[in-house]
Amino acid sequence: MRAFLTFGFILSILPLVVAQSAFSAGNNPEKVVLQNYTLAQCIEYAINHSLSVANSQADLEIAKAQIGITRADGLPQINAGSSMAHNYKLTVAFVPAQFVNPNAPAGEFVALPFQPPFQGNAAVSASQMIFDATWFLGLRAATVYAQLAERNLTRSKVEIAEAVTKAYYGLLIAQERMKLIDANVQRVEALLNETKAMYANGFVEKMDVDRLEVNFNNLKTEKQRVARLIEMSKSFLKFQMGLQQTDEITLGETLQQINPDALLLQAQAQDSFDYRQRPEYSILETQRELNILAIKRDKLGYLPRLSATFQYGGLTGPSNGSDLFKFSRWNGFGNVGITLSIPIFDGMRRHYLIQRSRLELIKTENTMLNLRRSIDLEQQQAQTALANALDNLNTQRKNMELAAEVARISRIKYKEGVGSNLEVINAENDYKQAETSYYNALYEALIAKVDLDKAKGRLLK
Numbered sequence: 001m002r003a004f005l006t007f008g009f010i011l012s013i014l015p016l017v018v019a020q021s022a023f024s025a026g027n028n029p030e031k032v033v034l035q036n037y038t039l040a041q042c043i044e045y046a047i048n049h050s051l052s053v054a055n056s057q058a059d060l061e062i063a064k065a066q067i068g069i070t071r072a073d074g075l076p077q078i079n080a081g082s083s084m085a086h087n088y089k090l091t092v093a094f095v096p097a098q099f100v101n102p103n104a105p106a107g108e109f110v111a112l113p114f115q116p117p118f119q120g121n122a123a124v125s126a127s128q129m130i131f132d133a134t135w136f137l138g139l140r141a142a143t144v145y146a147q148l149a150e151r152n153l154t155r156s157k158v159e160i161a162e163a164v165t166k167a168y169y170g171l172l173i174a175q176e177r178m179k180l181i182d183a184n185v186q187r188v189e190a191l192l193n194e195t196k197a198m199y200a201n202g203f204v205e206k207m208d209v210d211r212l213e214v215n216f217n218n219l220k221t222e223k224q225r226v227a228r229l230i231e232m233s234k235s236f237l238k239f240q241m242g243l244q245q246t247d248e249i250t251l252g253e254t255l256q257q258i259n260p261d262a263l264l265l266q267a268q269a270q271d272s273f274d275y276r277q278r279p280e281y282s283i284l285e286t287q288r289e290l291n292i293l294a295i296k297r298d299k300l301g302y303l304p305r306l307s308a309t310f311q312y313g314g315l316t317g318p319s320n321g322s323d324l325f326k327f328s329r330w331n332g333f334g335n336v337g338i339t340l341s342i343p344i345f346d347g348m349r350r351h352y353l354i355q356r357s358r359l360e361l362i363k364t365e366n367t368m369l370n371l372r373r374s375i376d377l378e379q380q381q382a383q384t385a386l387a388n389a390l391d392n393l394n395t396q397r398k399n400m401e402l403a404a405e406v407a408r409i410s411r412i413k414y415k416e417g418v419g420s421n422l423e424v425i426n427a428e429n430d431y432k433q434a435e436t437s438y439y440n441a442l443y444e445a446l447i448a449k450v451d452l453d454k455a456k457g458r459l460l461k
Helices: 002-027 039-049 051-073 133-200 206-241 260-268 279-300 321-325 349-415 421-455
Strands: 033-037 077-086 092-096 109-113 118-131 248-251 305-316 331-341
Touching: 033 039, 039 133, 039 206, 051 133, 118 321, 118 331, 133 206, 133 248, 133 279, 133 349, 133 421, 206 248, 206 421, 260 349, 260 421, 279 349, 349 421
Parallel strands: 033 248
Antiparallel strands: 077 118, 092 109, 118 305, 305 331
């Protein structure tokens, strides 16, 4: 049943595969040819060309840049600036008239400009943080965030490896089935030719020839179906590897070379397991550390902040605009100082920030507990599925061997005249069905092995 579901899934993604090909062909017309690629090479290629992995890699670089940004906040901040203005409409101030004319009556005011027609200033300022507890914690949090991005990158690689491995095994098995069908076609074709010769000599009836011809035609149809399955499996592999559908790839391994029996037995071996081997769990661990740092950051916000400042510049206010550039008329100024900021009351804002961060920590810890339970169940299910798949594989292997022997004996009996043509056809059909069942069982066992490796966090090892 699982094999049919897999086949259906391949059919369902074909429109996506074709769409990807149509879209990408215009952007990247260069054809890629990959010859004799092993599973490891396919995984490596997919990781190097996966957009999801590329995005995760970009997130990691962004996190590293954030470390630099946070570090820069603790370094000296130096700025320079200058401004020049023409006060075409001067601002006036009202002063007692007696300041200008002692004979003016008391209580009278006059409007006088207290602003030069032109103004210029230029200054260099610098500040240096001396103490800010949240900065040191922020630097640590930025480093942890980079670890989080790195573990997200690992998770993306694991997901790509899983998808490529399953697609690779599917194509391998489809190609192996084609080899057996070719052998079946050759065998039945030879038997059909022999039967035709016997019919021409009057030893068998026309019905015997017709039966074999029907069986031969069915085999040819089956061969065409498997050929299409190979093409679909190859398209699926290209899709998972990030290739265009116009690209070419040939596999460099066969089922015999990868030795599936050894792989399946190795997957059953019991080994030590740490939840940190699963990238999903390590991501949550990192998130938990970020939650703890957030609580500390909010608490440290109650501490004072201390910084040093420096400023030096010049001012000028001539009546003529051309004098703005006569630096001899500029008056210098400068100052140094220390700024101390002490939080006193923020309307309970920081209290609620701490409360929110603690609740976020509780949520992360609950998620970690739930994930541990989920991983335990996933491993148990994967181990059970693999054990069942191996039992089924052994049964189907024996059935295929028995069916092959029955078909061989029935052909011998028929040639010697002690067996019927119908017996041969039934034996050949049973053998073909046994082969199909065996390779379906082998595919299910290999997929169960991949699922168990993923559950134990050893897919990329």
